[in-house]
Amino acid sequence: MSNNIMDIQDLHAKIGEKEILKGLNLSLEAGKVHVIMGPNGAGKSTLSKAIVGHYDIEVTKGNIRYKDKDIVSMEPEERALEGIFMSFQNPVEVPGVNNAYFLRTAVNAKRKFQGLEELNAAEFLRAAKKLVVELGMKPEMLNRSLNQGFSGGEKKRNETLQMMMLEPDFIILDEIDSGLDIDALRAVSEGINRMKDGKRTFLIITHYSRILDYIAPDYVHVLKDGKIIKTAGSELVAELEETGYGALEES
């Protein structure tokens, strides 16, 4: 049995009529930090959306095996309950929905799925407030409407809070570093690093290497024209910075 948490085979996916992923193959070893790098338009976001079952994406061929199950036809919430979490690049605002109420609902949906007892409001708040302080968020953020009027940094910290509360097995960080100042980047990275326990798998989608100064990757996968064209260790980051993507050819 392989030690891969996810195996993607010959994945073809389109948005509207346009094919973006063109036979992508990717194996992700469990417990490691993986980075997907690649030029704009290569299909990085499409890949992450295909994994979480986003409505924009139509998978036309191939499969995504996660924990030895093909998840392509699973509902987004089923994938989430199975432990897949995505930190959104631009989390949407949901007016009137209390942030804490939302998060408790999500945490309890997961606990129910796992056969655990649901957290009551006090238990939940105790856990959430502790993390809120650690992430450098204002405590009142929990009482505001979900993402409404949050700054870019507040949104990313709130995503990180959700990730830490939900304790997922497979974490996709989609351009988590975009629009973050240095303090926010540090706080978010610390949160992520604390989640690394040798069992959780991270998939970091980025086209800058900035976040990689804070989170050390185990593997770097280069995505170009809808396919993974190279996989290597963290040394590839420095190499790419020097030579750019143009120099890489499909291997």
Next chain:
Amino acid sequence: MAQEELNKAVSGEYEIGFEIDIEADTVPPGLSEDVIRFISAKKEEPSWMLDLRLQAYKKWQTMQEPHWGHVTYEPIDYQSISYFSAPKQAPSSLDEVDPKILDAYKKLGIPLEEQNQLQGIAVDAVVDSVSVKTTYTDELQKHGIIFCSISEAIRDYPELVQKYMFSVVPMNDNFYAALNSAVFTDGTFVYIPKGVRCPMELSTYFRINALNTGQFERTLIVADEGSFVSYNEGCSAPTRDENQLHAAVVELVVMKDAQIKYSTIQNWYPGDENGKGGIYNFVTKRALCKGENSKISWAQVETGSAITWKYPSCILQGDNSTGEFYSVAVTTLAQQADTGTKMIHLGKNTNSTIISKGISAMKGQNTYRGLVKIAGKASNARNYSECDSLLIGDKCGAHTFPYLENKNARAQVEHEATTTKISDEQLFYLRQRGISEEDAVNMIVHGFCKEVFNKLPMEYAVEAKALLNLTLEGSVG
């Protein structure tokens, strides 16, 4: 995804559309002086009441059915409606109430046995044209509070009824108010004496049961100086292919330093997705803040009816009086709602707030229509209006018609309006966190309605949320 699944989610079954199998006295369809005399005689009314009814009938005959609402429907044949239907057994105590009616109310979640009720809620149960049971009357009488059917009030408290009935909604106020004044059958009367804070929630539960029958109830609530009452009404009707007319009148009178909180959960049968059947809910509700520092607060959750046409209004006559209107109106299936409020500022320093939330799904059409009128003498009057519309899917509609007439330069008026769509992005975000699509829709809708739900008494807020979930059930897969 989205559209089809959403449609499924917003076409929730009407679960209370059962018919109560009781024997009823129903007059043959048609409206005439004789029918009005019959109703008045059935109610054993004094002759002054009959005279008023006949006056109203004469006025109604000269009036035109209004068509300015943003709603469309087949013409109503007023001669095909039966104007009186009463369960045959006339009970004088709970033991005599037809067990089938008790059962029906139990199914609706409103047990009429006092010991089984939610703590501290007194109920007047109205089936078709008559009040079948009023609970806790003795308890309330100790505080001097009158809580009874309007028919009893006409017989037992004629001086109060003569003084206040038609004082807020004149009999010729509008076409449906005039019709109601001529043929009203039952409803609730409440009088809270000076300085009394009503110790429990009062409520009326209206049930239309008989076929081809209109329900024309009349409610009159008077809060004397320094008193307070919280009153709630709920409504439901069987599932039928025919449209049924419900034309009610509600009058509230609030004296100096008094307050009435009036909450409605309206869940009349909405008809089917092709617009067949359902209640025509054409209602006139108006409150008069007569004394200084008086306050009226309307809170309504409208999920039912094929057509809703109602504008609970406040006449702010006393200086420093306050009017509030909080509304959630849901139109799904082929429902149409044209609803809103009128805030008429007459006194100085009067204050009004309007928060209206319209939710449209499937083929539902939701219209907010509101008037804020500030008279020349209403110095320092203030109004804040907020009208928000939420669209689920792309075949529904939201329309907003705010009117403003301001004759005082020292008044302050603010209006905000938004229209949003439940976006695929919001749903996806919540689902990615493991929340089911149905729970996600409910969460977004509840968030949208929060400001209004916060204004309902707690038990009713819970009921309103559950009702909203049920109404929108199936918009998700």
